[in-house]
Amino acid sequence: MATVCWPYFDPEYENFSIRMNPPRVSVDNTSCHDCTLIKVDSVNKPGILLEVVQILTDLDFIITKAYISSDGGWFMDVFHVTDQQGKKITDSKTIDFVEKALGPKGHSTEGVKNWPSKRVGVHSVGDHTAIELIGRDRPGLLSEISAVLASLHFNVVAAEVWTHNRRIACVLYVSDTTSQTVDDPNRLSLMEEQLNNILRGCEEGDKVARTNFSIGFTHMDRRLHQMLFADRDYEGSGATTDSDYSSSSRPKITIERCEEKGYSVVSVRCKDRAKLMFDIVCTLTDMQYVVFHATISSDAPYASQEYFIRHMDGCTLDTEGEKERVIKCIEAAIQRRVSELSTCDAANCTTDTWG
Numbered sequence: 001m002a003t004v005c006w007p008y009f010d011p012e013y014e015n016f017s018i019r020m021n022p023p024r025v026s027v028d029n030t031s032c033h034d035c036t037l038i039k040v041d042s043v044n045k046p047g048i049l050l051e052v053v054q055i056l057t058d059l060d061f062i063i064t065k066a067y068i069s070s071d072g073g074w075f076m077d078v079f080h081v082t083d084q085q086g087k088k089i090t091d092s093k094t095i096d097f098v099e100k101a102l103g104p105k106g107h108s109t110e111g112v113k114n115w116p117s118k119r120v121g122v123h124s125v126g127d128h129t130a131i132e133l134i135g136r137d138r139p140g141l142l143s144e145i146s147a148v149l150a151s152l153h154f155n156v157v158a159a160e161v162w163t164h165n166r167r168i169a170c171v172l173y174v175s176d177t178t179s180q181t182v183d184d185p186n187r188l189s190l191m192e193e194q195l196n197n198i199l200r201g202c203e204e205g206d207k208v209a210r211t212n213f214s215i216g217f218t219h220m221d222r223r224l225h226q227m228l229f230a231d232r233d234y235e236g237s238g239a240t241t242d243s244d245y246s247s248s249s250r251p252k253i254t255i256e257r258c259e260e261k262g263y264s265v266v267s268v269r270c271k272d273r274a275k276l277m278f279d280i281v282c283t284l285t286d287m288q289y290v291v292f293h294a295t296i297s298s299d300a301p302y303a304s305q306e307y308f309i310r311h312m313d314g315c316t317l318d319t320e321g322e323k324e325r326v327i328k329c330i331e332a333a334i335q336r337r338v339s340e341l342s343t344c345d346a347a348n349c350t351t352d353t354w355g
Helices: 011-020 048-058 092-102 109-113 141-151 185-200 220-230 233-239 276-286 320-338
Strands: 024-028 036-043 062-069 074-082 129-136 154-164 167-176 210-213 252-258 263-271 289-299 302-311 340-344
Touching: 024 092, 036 048, 036 092, 048 062, 048 074, 048 092, 048 220, 048 276, 129 185, 129 220, 141 154, 141 167, 141 185, 154 220, 154 320, 167 220, 185 210, 220 233, 220 276, 220 320, 233 320, 252 320, 263 276, 263 320, 276 289, 276 302, 276 320
Parallel strands: none
Antiparallel strands: 024 036, 036 074, 062 074, 062 289, 129 167, 129 210, 154 167, 154 340, 252 263, 263 302, 289 302
16 A cells, blocks of 8 residues: 555634735636636645536536646646636636636635535524434435425425435425424424325335434535435445436546556546536545546547546555446446436426426
């Protein structure tokens, strides 16, 4: 195993380093004729790559190419991006937002509060309460969940649902239709009991159905990845029957060892789509792997991504069991987004939609 370890970051020193060396962000529309280049130079810290990719993803940018280098104390990235129509990012307000979100203000607590993004938390959508559900998917399940909430006088204000390998992960934002408070312990306990009864009624084997009330703030898509990862949905990835992932179109994922630098090299080739880089980086980060270098490219309709990684403890992936687990988890992360069931907002999230 490699003996090189990820350095310890003292929180106060990290804040001091950011103040002394604030992030530099450049939005370049002149170097390439068909895309915008976003360059980020910053003091390195754990999780910074995911933070940057998350912001670009939330703006619905398409990342066509990227070059990542964060070996040592400095983080240097170049992203080639377009909008959803394949055009450059030219809107002055959007460019200003990118520069602020990725720049020094984006690293301050006060600055982060003002950035619109998909977050899970009790206070993340006004005063609405966030509920997390995980269990076995089946026809009519969402209608039953909606009926329980309606009977308890709760409105579904917004929801996001992912399904994968017959498992379902759901984050609901609910409000009260009466004058009673949403956070009343008795009402929440009754809601949890009735929702758990629905979820557990269709469980098989040792899988567990759960209803949780979200505490704190986590990016919505990242939280859904975390929920399904904790549910071990990836264990069924090799036997998936999704039509979008036949044997000829399933992601091709390999893991090799870079002896010279002491990295494990994760190579992914699959059908290109929006948010692909976010899903892979999110999975590696939550599995406690650090991305030191990466190259991303898109040659429609396929994407090729290569990540040079080590575990947080500095070790590479040396056993076949470790490699197989990472491959399965990345494949599951790619497939979850494709089999995403629905995203509802206050305007269209009705019982009919859920059915």
